[in-house]
Amino acid sequence: MADLNVRVGEVKLRNPVMPASGCFAIEYAEALDFNKLGALVVKSVSPKTRAGNPTPRVAECCSAMINSIGIPSKGLAYYRRELLPPYTRFDTPVVVSISADTVDEFAEAVAEMSLPQVAVIEANISCPNLEQDGMAFAMTPETTYKVMSAICRRTEHPVWAKLTPNASHIAAVAKAAEEAGAHALVMGNTVLGMSIDVRTRRPKLGNVMGGLSGPAIKPIAVRMVHQCHRSVRIPIIGCGGISNADDVVEFMLAGASAVQVGTASFLDPGVMQKIIDALHVYCDETGVEAIRDLTGQVKLDRQLSDRWLRFAQQSG
Numbered sequence: 001m002a003d004l005n006v007r008v009g010e011v012k013l014r015n016p017v018m019p020a021s022g023c024f025a026i027e028y029a030e031a032l033d034f035n036k037l038g039a040l041v042v043k044s045v046s047p048k049t050r051a052g053n054p055t056p057r058v059a060e061c062c063s064a065m066i067n068s069i070g071i072p073s074k075g076l077a078y079y080r081r082e083l084l085p086p087y088t089r090f091d092t093p094v095v096v097s098i099s100a101d102t103v104d105e106f107a108e109a110v111a112e113m114s115l116p117q118v119a120v121i122e123a124n125i126s127c128p129n130l131e132q133d134g135m136a137f138a139m140t141p142e143t144t145y146k147v148m149s150a151i152c153r154r155t156e157h158p159v160w161a162k163l164t165p166n167a168s169h170i171a172a173v174a175k176a177a178e179e180a181g182a183h184a185l186v187m188g189n190t191v192l193g194m195s196i197d198v199r200t201r202r203p204k205l206g207n208v209m210g211g212l213s214g215p216a217i218k219p220i221a222v223r224m225v226h227q228c229h230r231s232v233r234i235p236i237i238g239c240g241g242i243s244n245a246d247d248v249v250e251f252m253l254a255g256a257s258a259v260q261v262g263t264a265s266f267l268d269p270g271v272m273q274k275i276i277d278a279l280h281v282y283c284d285e286t287g288v289e290a291i292r293d294l295t296g297q298v299k300l301d302r303q304l305s306d307r308w309l310r311f312a313q314q315s316g
């Protein structure tokens with residue numbers, strides 16, 4: 001059997017496969033053995049109590065889904081008391097994802113959730129920054145640096161910065177997160193989209209626009225993982241459209257050390273277990289002894305890749 005162990009900085013994972021925040025719940029334990037996953041990433045929590053966005057919140061389209069859920073939250077105390085404890089009973093690192101409206105609120109929430117039973121804090125900096133008219137923190141290097149440095153000052157826990165594929169200068173944003181002290185990047189969240197019902201002529205989502213996820217966004221996420229891998233030294237967790245073992249390998253070749261699976265788990269709650277089994281088969285068939293050796297091993301013309309990276313930087 002191949003060695004599927006990977007490291008994301010100081011965090012050791014038994015394999016590179018973990019759920020994406022918001023696409024996983026404790027009920028999935030009926031379909032999966034949580035002790036076989038790389039990590040357990042919990043739905044984002046925000047410090048303020050919120051009802052979430054207007055319905056409908058989810059629609060299906062073109063090899064993808066589009067959602068605008070809005071991170072409904074009952075606050076941190078409820079999360080700590082009711083939602084978190086069931087995840088901490090497994091022998092698998094727990095990753096708590098946090099969203100907040102302002103830099104100070106973010107840092108405060110991270111400090112409050114840096115509990116001993118939590119292995120990692122994932123900062124969902126793809127969420128709106130109310131101090132910048134709702135533009136996501138991770139849209140610019142400046143706002144990324146500001147929020148990540150405030151967060152990293154308030155915790156001893158490893159912090160993963162979850163970036164948005166909607167940012168133009170992704171390499172610069174990634175670098176800003178690294179310089180601010182992020183231990184790893186999650187690349188990334190959903191792609192902003194819109195879908196219209198041609199019979200009612202209304203947007204399919206109550207909130208008009210929303211985040212596209214699923215297989216349709218995979219090439220965008222793979223491209224951005226590659227760009228981040230070329231610009232930072234911290235590990236990258238790939239996320240976007242992963243539904244099978246080949247997708248995992250593709251993200252690792254592009255530069256990911258581990259991956260997150262989101263939308264695919266809605267179609268098949270047991271998919272992560274199947275992916276892990278299939279990774280063993282892939283490694284056996286292709287002679288890979290340790291899966292971590294795949295990270296960044298895409299074979300490409302370096303000059304062409306460099307040209308694309310420069311182009312993306314200029315045209316951002």
Ligand SMILES: Cc1cc2nc3c(=O)[nH]c(=O)nc-3n(C[C@H](O)[C@H](O)[C@H](O)COP(=O)(O)O)c2cc1C
Nearest residue numbers: 020021022044124188189213214240241242262263
């Ligand atoms: C219904 C739904 C809810 C989500 N909720 C969150 C969330 O609370 N926090 C977060 O960081 N990302 C959230 N995401 C984004 C996913 O974690 C993931 O980054 C994105 O869906 C891309 O991965 P995928 O194509 O495998 O789904 C959500 C996605 C979906 C579809």
